[in-house]
Amino acid sequence: xxxxxxxxxxxxxxxxxxxxxxxxxxxxxxxxxxxxxxxxxxxxxxxxxxxxxxxxxxxxxxxxxxxxxxxxxxxxxxxxxxxxxxxxxxxxxxxxxxxxxxxxxxxxxxxxxxxxxxxxxxxxxxxxxxxxxxxxxxxxxxxxxxxxxxxxxxxxxxxxxxxxxxxxxxxxxxxxxxxxxxxxxxxxxxxxxxxxxxxxxxxxxxxxxxxxxxxxxxxxxxxxxxxxxxxxxxxxxxxxxxxxxxxxxxxxxxxxxxxxxxxxxxxxxxxxxxxxxxxxxxxxxxxxxxxxxxxxxxxxxxxxxxxxxxxxxxxxxxxxxxxxxxxxxxxxxxxxxxxxxxxxxxxxxxxxxxxxxxxxxxxxxxxxxxxxxxxxxxxxxxxxxxxxxxxxxxxxxxxxxxxxxxxxxxx
Amino acid sequence: xxxxxxxxxxxxxxxxxxxxxxxxxxxxxxxxxxxxxxxxxxxxxxxxxxxxxxxxxxxxxxxxxxxxxxxxxxxxxxxxxxxxxxxxxxxxxxxxxxxxxxxxxxxxxxxxxxxxxxxxxxxxxxxxxxxxxxxxxxxxxxxxxxxxxxxxxxxxxxxxxxxxxxxxxxxxxxxxxxxxxxxxxxxxxxxxxxxxxxxxxxxxxxxxxxxxxxxxxxxxxxxxxxxxxxxxxxx
Numbered sequence: 305x306x307x308x309x310x311x312x313x314x315x316x317x318x319x320x321x322x323x324x325x326x327x328x329x330x331x332x333x334x335x336x337x338x339x340x341x342x343x344x345x346x347x348x349x350x351x352x353x354x355x356x357x358x359x360x361x362x363x364x365x366x367x368x369x370x371x372x373x374x375x376x377x378x379x380x381x382x383x384x385x386x387x388x389x390x391x392x393x394x395x396x397x398x399x400x401x402x403x404x405x406x407x408x409x410x411x412x413x414x415x416x417x418x419x420x421x422x423x424x425x426x427x428x429x430x431x432x433x434x435x436x437x438x439x440x441x442x443x444x445x446x447x448x449x450x451x452x453x454x455x456x457x458x459x460x461x462x463x464x465x466x467x468x469x470x471x472x473x474x475x476x477x478x479x480x481x482x483x484x485x486x487x488x489x490x491x492x493x494x495x496x497x498x499x500x501x502x503x504x505x506x507x508x509x510x511x512x513x514x515x516x517x518x519x520x521x522x523x524x525x526x527x528x529x530x531x532x533x534x535x536x537x538x539x540x541x542x543x544x545x546x547x548x549x550x551x552x553x554x555x556x557x558x559x560x561x562x563x564x565x566x567x568x569x570x571x572x573x574x575x576x577x578x579x580x581x582x583x584x585x586x587x588x589x590x591x592x593x594x595x596x597x598x599x600x601x602x603x604x605x606x607x608x609x610x611x612x613x614x615x616x617x618x619x620x621x622x623x624x625x626x627x628x629x630x631x632x633x634x635x636x637x638x639x640x641x642x643x644x645x646x647x648x649x650x651x652x653x654x655x656x657x658x659x660x661x662x663x664x665x666x667x668x669x670x671x672x673x674x675x676x677x678x679x680x681x682x683x684x685x686x687x688x689x690x691x692x693x694x695x696x697x698x699x700x701x702x703x704x705x706x707x708x709x710x711x712x713x714x715x
Numbered sequence: 716x717x718x719x720x721x722x723x724x725x726x727x728x729x730x731x732x733x734x735x736x737x738x739x740x741x742x743x744x745x746x747x748x749x750x751x752x753x754x755x756x757x758x759x760x761x762x763x764x765x766x767x768x769x770x771x772x773x774x775x776x777x778x779x780x781x782x783x784x785x786x787x788x789x790x791x792x793x794x795x796x797x798x799x800x801x802x803x804x805x806x807x808x809x810x811x812x813x814x815x816x817x818x819x820x821x822x823x824x825x826x827x828x829x830x831x832x833x834x835x836x837x838x839x840x841x842x843x844x845x846x847x848x849x850x851x852x853x854x855x856x857x858x859x860x861x862x863x864x865x866x867x868x869x870x871x872x873x874x875x876x877x878x879x880x881x882x883x884x885x886x887x888x889x890x891x892x893x894x895x896x897x898x899x900x901x902x903x904x905x906x907x908x909x910x911x912x913x914x915x916x917x918x919x920x921x922x923x924x925x926x927x928x929x930x931x932x933x934x935x936x937x938x939x940x941x942x943x944x945x946x947x948x949x950x
Contacts, residue, residue, distance in 0.1 A: 307833050322815065625811050628772060629825040629872065630800020632793045708772050712811060 308635070309642070316643040319615075320650075327647060330611040333604025334651030334691060335658060338684045340597040342659020345680040347666055348590035350673035361499045361508060362575050363439040365542050367404075367549060369535040369556070372570040388569045391516075391530040393559055394432070397537060401551045403544050404537045408434035409516065411533040413524050417512060419471040419483040426467050428485060428512045430519020436462075438538045446479040446494025449515050457517045461490040465498040466510040486523050490514060545574050601687065605695035608647050612640060612699035623703050624711025636704040644696020645689055652688025656681055717784070719879060719912050720746040720769065725778035725788075727764050727935075738764040739775065740935040746914070748879075751906040753915045753926035761935035763884075766916055770803055770882045771795045783879045800825055804873025808885035810865040812857040818844060818868045819853035825876040843871040847901055863894030870901060880912045881905070887922055899925050 320327040371388045391409055398407045412429040429435075436448050444465070453460050463471075463478055472478050478492045499508040520526050539548050549572050560569055616623070623636060660681075663674040727739040738761045746752055756762040767773040768780065771787055774795070780788045787798055804825075805811075812821045822840035831839075841853055847867040857865050866886060873881050883902065887895035903925050905911045917923050924943065931939035 307836070308827065308830055311827060311833065318815075621811065622813050625813060626824065626828075627796070628770075628799060628805050628811075630796050630828045630876075632796045632828070635828055709767055712807065 312639050312642050316646040319643060320646060326611060330607050331647055331651035333600060333607045334648050334688055335655040337597055337601035337604045338652045338655025338688055339658030339662060340600055341684050342656055342680055343662035344593035344597055346663040346674040346676045347672060349675040349677060353675055354673050358502060359575055359578055365539045365545060366438055366575045367537040368573045370571045372568055389532050389535050391532060393556060394535050396559060397552055397555055400555050403539055403548045403551060405540045406434045406438050406538045408432045408438050408536040409532040410435055411519060411524055415485055417483050417485045422471050424467060424470045426510055426512050428514060430516040430524055431513050432516050435536055438536045442497040444495040444497045449513060453515045454517050457521060458515060459488060459490045459518060460493045462494045462496055462513040463492055464496050464509040464511040466507055467512055468495055488522050545576060549574060601691055605691040608644055608692060609695040609699060612644055612696060616699050616703045620711045620714040623706050624708050627708040628712060633704040637700045640700030640703050641696045645692035648688045648692030652685055656684055718745045719748045719783055721781040723779045725768060725775045725780060728776045738935055742937055744937060748912055749910045750928055751913045751926045752928045752930060753917055753923035754930045754932060755918060755923055756932035760932045762916055762932040765932060766882060766884055769914060770805060771798045800828055801876060802879040804878040804881045806869050806873050806883040806886045808888040810869045812865055812868055814857055817854045817856060818849060821868050822871040822875050824872055840875055843875040846874060847871045862890050863897050866898050882914050884916045
């Protein structure tokens with residue numbers, strides 16, 4: 305059987321190379337289909353990975369609580385339109401909900417900061433020390449804002465990469481230098497490692513952190529002491545997030561004395577919610593493109609079936625000869641199946657090359673991230689094999705069922 | 716010497732819609748090993764049907780057929796393929812070589828389906844080509860060979876499996892006189908020197924004259940079966 309299969313494969317290549325144009329055109333459908341699948345999947349995977357990285361850059365198991373719309377006398381303030389959250393809420397959440405591993409708060413405003421003879425407008429965030437842990441910030445140099453800084457109301461600042469680039473010369477070390485925020489001098493105690501774009505597309509590195517207490521008293525001011533722009537909390541495990549969200553809602557509604565018929569005066573979001581929207585979009589896109597590619601493969605398969613039917617008719621007499629000298633049904637069946645699979649496999653391999661090149665071109669030209677996975681190449685390979693097998697079966701079966709007497713007489 | 720072919724009361728009936736066509740009507744025949752038999756008859760006489768059954772390409776409707784001690788009248792398609800592969804060599808009027816495939820590969824074909832190693836297939840096919848005088852032309856394609864040479868490739872293909880019987884259906888029908896004589900001399904030599912049993916279908920008396928026995932088929936029956944006193948090949 306080994307020699308038989310080997311010779312049959314050689315014969316298949318010879319038959320196909322005899323009619324190169326025809327074989328090439330027949331393969332084209334498979335080439336395009338497989339190429340499209342490979343390119344689409346790698347673009348989809350690249351987009352997914354980018355979204356995941358963005359979502360991960362928010363922090364680990366993060367819950368964000370924003371002041372919500374309040375309705376006062378029929379006038380509805382938008383999201384964040386009222387100051388309803390306080391540091392006292394944060395302390396209470398931490399005390400009442402054991403699921404929360406950390407809580408923090410912040411407030412922010414865009415301010416001009418000055419270093420030497422340069423200035424830059426940047427969102428200045430007053431934060432409690434826990435914030436840096438929850439958001440998973442790490443440091444390029446220097447260290448964090450601590451509880452000591454917080455208690456003392458120290459004039460210390462952490463700078464994001466974008467801020468450093470705009471206020472300092474390349475190579476200049478910002479840690480230890482002094483910057484001015486609203487004319488108040490601050491010592492730079494650390495530079496943050498870059499995080500890149502957020503899921504919403506804003507530059508997360510264009511940022512300055514100072515202790516919340518310092519911000520409240522000396523820089524940002526406040527409507528009333530302890531009011532915050534946002535609360536943050538985190539859990540140890542992602543699975544705890546839904547329970548934590550419910551617990552937070554209950555505690556905050558109690559603290560804010562909301563009646564059962566009143567809406568929440570805050571909004572709770574988790575990282576999962578933010579990720580879902582983005583992933584949903586990219587999944588829809590991937591699915592759509594996958595459908596298009598599948599149709600292309602289907603059309604390619606039909607093309608193979610068509611050309612094999614022509615081939616069976618053209619070679620009726622050859623089939624008759626083979627049967628006369630002792631070929632069994634399975635021999636003829638195998639021969640034509642191997643021809644079909646050779647067509648679809650060569651097409652599939654060309655398609656893989658095309659798809660990889662296409663994905664790389666997409667990265668170079670459009671700047672989209674792409675990931676070419678071994679699984680998608682393997683799947684495309686097996687799929688093209690299956691297409692050959694499936695669409696070759698009918699013509700091969702037709703050949704194997706030929707009546708040798710009539711086939712030998714065929715002109 | 717035992718009988719190589721024993722046919723008893725072979726019937727072949729085709730049904731074309733409501734019409735019943737009796738292509739063979741009770742043919743009984745015995746052929747011994749080493750005979751060279753010519754079958755003659757007009758077209759439509761049933762001789763082709765008879766040859767197809769003898770060649771295991773078709774099965775009789777009724778009757779029995781023993782080939783080399785094996786009852787093949789009721790054999791399955793795959794069993795018949797096996798019998799054709801091992802016991803029967805075909806030579807056709809129009810050569811029936813596979814185009815764009817070398818003489819060697821054409822001659823190899825029966826061994827290909829026997830699952831022999833490639834080396835053995837090639838060696839035996841080359842030997843068979845040498846037997847019909849085509850040594851050195853192994854890698855020629857059919858289109859590069861004359862009609863007589865093509866028919867010799869076909870004879871090599873029939874010989875390669877060392878069959879019990881060689882069936883030649885109008886083997887010289889597409890050849891000129893000289894090539895015809897070449898082919899008949901090869902067949903005659905194979906019969907005389909190697910003792911290969913040959914059944915020959917022809918309508919030419921000159922070709923039939925090579926046979927030691929002549930059968931005449933008419934209306935699906937053998938109407939005449941006579942030994943030729945002095946076979947032409949022994950001149």
